[in-house]
Amino acid sequence: MRPSHGRDPSSNLGRGVLLKMKKSERIEKTMQNLEKYFDYRERTTLNRMRKKPNAFKILISCLLSLRTQDKNTEKASKSLFAVADTPKKILQLSDKKLEKLIYSSGHYKKKAKTLKHVSKILIKKYKGKVPDKKEELLSIKGIGPKTANIVLAFAFGQSVLPIDTHCHRIPNRLGWLKTKKPEQTEKELEKIFPKKYWSEFNALFVLFGQTICQPISPKCSQCPVKHLCPRIGIKRSR
Numbered sequence: 001m002r003p004s005h006g007r008d009p010s011s012n013l014g015r016g017v018l019l020k021m022k023k024s025e026r027i028e029k030t031m032q033n034l035e036k037y038f039d040y041r042e043r044t045t046l047n048r049m050r051k052k053p054n055a056f057k058i059l060i061s062c063l064l065s066l067r068t069q070d071k072n073t074e075k076a077s078k079s080l081f082a083v084a085d086t087p088k089k090i091l092q093l094s095d096k097k098l099e100k101l102i103y104s105s106g107h108y109k110k111k112a113k114t115l116k117h118v119s120k121i122l123i124k125k126y127k128g129k130v131p132d133k134k135e136e137l138l139s140i141k142g143i144g145p146k147t148a149n150i151v152l153a154f155a156f157g158q159s160v161l162p163i164d165t166h167c168h169r170i171p172n173r174l175g176w177l178k179t180k181k182p183e184q185t186e187k188e189l190e191k192i193f194p195k196k197y198w199s200e201f202n203a204l205f206v207l208f209g210q211t212i213c214q215p216i217s218p219k220c221s222q223c224p225v226k227h228l229c230p231r232i233g234i235k236r237s238r
C-alpha cells in the first residue's frame with residue numbers, strides 16, 4: 001500500500017451525495033482511488049510474472065495459488081520452477097518429489113495431481129504449449145474459469161476479467177452489481193466496467209480484498225474508497 005498522492009476532491013462530499021452519482025462515475029472514481037492507493041504492479045507473484053510472460057509458468061502458478069496466500073504461491077512456484085519449468089519436466093518428477101516441491105502452497109497432494117494431469121494433456125493435445133483459447137483451457141480438468149482468464153489476460157494479453165472470490169465479493173459490496181456467483185459477476189462486469197481497467201482489475205482487487213475489504217469484518221475505517229461505498233451486506237466491520 002502507498003499513501004494517496006493528490007486527494008480525490010469527491011472525498012469531501014457527503015456520502016449521500018456520492019451515492020446519488022451515476023454508477024459509471026462511481027466506478028471511475030473508485031478505480032482512480034484504488035490505483036493511487038495500491039502499488040499493485042509489484043505485489044503479487046502472478047502479477048510480477050506478466051513482465052516476462054511464460055504461459056506455462058503463469059498457468060502453473062495460478063493453479064498453485066488456489067486457496068492459499070500469495071507468499072505461499074511464490075515459495076512453491078520458486079521451488080518447483082528451479083527444478084521443473086516445462087510440462088515434460090513436471091511429468092518426469094515422482095509424485096513424492098512434486099508434492100515436496102509444492103508443499104508450501106497447501107492442498108499439495110491434490111495440486112500435484114492437477115499439475116501432472118494438466119502437463120499430460122498439454123503434451124498430448126497441444127504439443128506441450130498452453131492454448132490461448134478459453135474453451136480449450138476449460139476443457140482441461142483442473143482449469144476453471146478464473147485460471148483460464150488469468151492465463152488469457154496475463155500470458156496472452158487478452159481482454160478478459162479473471163474473477164476470483166475478491167473480484168466477486170467487492171463489486172457487490174460497492175453496489176456495482178448484485179450477483180450470487182463469480183460467473184454472473186464476470187458477465188455483469190463485462191457490461192459496466194471500463195475496458196481501460198480490465199487488465200489491472202484482478203491484481204488490484206485481490207490486493208484490496210486481502211488487505212482491506214476482507215471477507216469477514218472488512219477494514220472500512222481505513223478504506224480508500226469508503227466515501228464511494230454503500231457497504232452492501234456488511235454487518236461487521238473495523
Ligand code: SF4
Nearest residue numbers: 213218220223226229
Ligand atoms: S467501505 Fe468497507 S465494504 Fe466498502 S469497499 Fe471499503 S472495505 Fe469494502
